[in-house]
Amino acid sequence: MAEKIRIEEVAKLAGVSPTTVSRVINKLPTVQEANRLKVEEAIRKLKFKPNVIAQRLAKGKSDTIALVIPRYEGIFFSFYANQIIRGVGVASESLKLDLLLHLSTEKSSLDTASVGGVLFADIISNKEELDSVLESGTPCVVMNYKADDLDTDYVAIDNKTGAKNAVEYLIHLGHRNIAHISGNLVSQAAADRLEGYKQALEKNNINIEEDFIKKGDYSRPSARKAMSALLKLNSVPTAVFVASDDMAQEAISVILENKLKVPGDISVVGFDDNPICLYGSVGLTTVKQPLIEMAAKATSLLHKIMSTKAAKTSTKIILPTELIIRDSCRQI
Amino acid sequence: MAEKIRIEEVAKLAGVSPTTVSRVINKLPTVQEANRLKVEEAIRKLKFKPNVIAQRLAKGKSDTIALVIPRYEGIFFSFYANQIIRGVGVASESLKLDLLLHLSTEKSSLDTASVGGVLFADIISNKEELDSVLESGTPCVVMNYKADDLDTDYVAIDNKTGAKNAVEYLIHLGHRNIAHISGNLVSQAAADRLEGYKQALEKNNINIEEDFIKKGDYSRPSARKAMSALLKLNSVPTAVFVASDDMAQEAISVILENKLKVPGDISVVGFDDNPICLYGSVGLTTVKQPLIEMAAKATSLLHKIMSTKAAKTSTKIILPTELIIRDSCRQI
DNA sequence: ATGAAAGCGCTAACAG
DNA sequence: CTGTTAGCGCTTTCAT
Secondary structure, rough: OOOOOOOOHHHHHHOHHHHHHHHHHHOOOOOOOOHHHHHHHHHHHHHOOOOOHHHHHHOOOOOOOEEEEOOOOOHOOOOHHHHHHHHHHHHHHOOOOEEEEEEEOOOOOOOOOHHOEEEEOOOOHHHHHHHHHHHHHHOOEEEOOOOOOOEEEEEOOHHHHHHHHHHHHHHHHHOOOOEEEOOOOOOOHHHHHHHHHHHHHHHOOOOHHHEEEEEOOOHHHHHHHHHHHOOOOOOOOOOOEOHHHHHHHHHHHHHOOOOOOOOOEEEEEEOOOOHHHHHHOOOOOEEEEHHHHHHHHHHHHHHHHHHHOOOOOOOOEOOOOEEEEOOOOOOO | OOOOHHHOOOOOOHHHHHHHEEEEEEHOOOHHHHHHHHHHHHHHHHOOOHHHHHHHHHHHOOOOOEEEOOHHHHHHHHHHHHHHHHHHHHHHHHOOOOOEEEOOOOOOOOOOOHHHEEEEEEOOOOOHHHHHHHHHHOEEEEEEOOOOOOOEEEEEEEEEHHHHHHHHHHOOOOOOEEEEEOOHHHHHHHHHHHHHHHHHHOOOOOOHHHHEEEEOOOOOHHHHHHHHHHOOOOOOOEEEEEHHHHHHHHHHHHHHHOOOOOOOOOOOEEEEEHHHHHHOOOOOOEOOHHHHHHHHHHHHHHHHHHOOOOOOOEEEEOOOOOOOOOOOOOOO
């Protein structure tokens, strides 16, 4: 158990006041070179480490950011969450920010006091939490949710256009009976993808058939159920746009189990560009979203907000997606 | 920007001293019921939230734990890391501990001052970090690394027996030419799996052929290289035990690309029970390791250590693995 | 059971 | 450029 040495001992050893030591620690320019050297020497000798907690209390601010992820299984246990955690983890590391991981439930609201800023990974049934953070005045950036109604900065993905492009690709391939298996519509992303699907159809004068729209929740079982239902329709679709790669993969399994071929009988497009879809029975055509980039941008934006005391500037960033064409779709 | 109210305002409103308010907050029993009610009422009215930082400084301890993950790509971007983060995330949530995610690099040593305890997710080239935490006297538990030489508690997986069981299963199926593609041997887990492989062979009087042992690093490319080399051998093995499912999946791809069949020509066993192997061309037989359980156990162990000021008790837990038999191995 | 006073370890305002 | 003096907001002896 190493003895805790305080700034005072360092000061004594260096023959200066605690204040001067503090100045050295915080790299303030107003310290004579000679003194700085003495202090640094003393710090080294004593193996002094400033107590961060005391620093935070005195400075009244923290360089810790919280990443809150809805503790909604479908999202927390997903490719999405993984990417976000990785992206934010790496970004905060390089910005020298401490990262607090907070799995939000409906009640457990984040304690903003210990944190200098908050990053929301999507907003699903935890809007009150966002509100309370906003109200507390803590700097905040939300990801993947275009909170235009709220006074907060965000970095989101253009889900609507991504979905639209995917469906138009299918249409250009000659498909007209295109189904959609959605994600959980409580998430804005899922709703936007559904909307993009509809817009593509409308734009190309294809009737929107409610039977072709099946609600999933991002889970494999829900995709299985949805795909099975689609297969039982009188007129089976020739293509299906699925709101996640994971669900797309499951849909393909169902199709195959029913002795149909992908893309021979049914074309499939996913969403995510999850590496998992590289190793299936057929390379999945999908919509790639820049999750890591979104996470990195959000983190550095938050950092900027935290470090400038400037008046709140509303930054709203929307990142584009990219259609990745592999082998799961065919010309009709 | 909500006004920051302090304990003093609450005290005033309730007509008691700050001390009493503090007692109520900390649920000390020595407060009259009447006063407690008044204080609680005041807290509610003022929406008072104690300042955690000040609490920490005053109490001299923190209920934040750090999860340090080696920032070694092969591990950070793996199924392993995911499971650990999830396991620790959920466990710490329910224990009301704050979770700090720390990606350790060789230099960036964790600042133990702000943290009440530390969890290490494996030890790879960051042993000095462990040492420094240990030396600081901060409570600490390491996962997946049997640090018997160090004075620390740990929760690990019985990799050796897991590997041994997998290889013996292959032997019982009649295989004698069994190869191994290892993980990165700087990790103890990979070394143990290799050791288990060797022990199984020895126990069954099968010669250990160095040509059959290929060193991978948990990455897919390394597995590809290893499997290709194996296929070029004069006597190609009839079975291969691979140190991770991800690598096993890649090995299978290589085998298939060479017009051989799994398990027809070559049987394959993986390690992890990564869901990814459910959806490949063949269900992968694998060794399941209780990662989530390990994470949960480690977290609660750490919590116990942190909350009891008792003398250090050395707890060393080793969790068993389970062989999951699917379709990638055949009788010979 | 309760309050006054003294810190926890550091930073910030203000003189000098 | 440097030291002195107050705090940051809460907990904790120690009397009462």
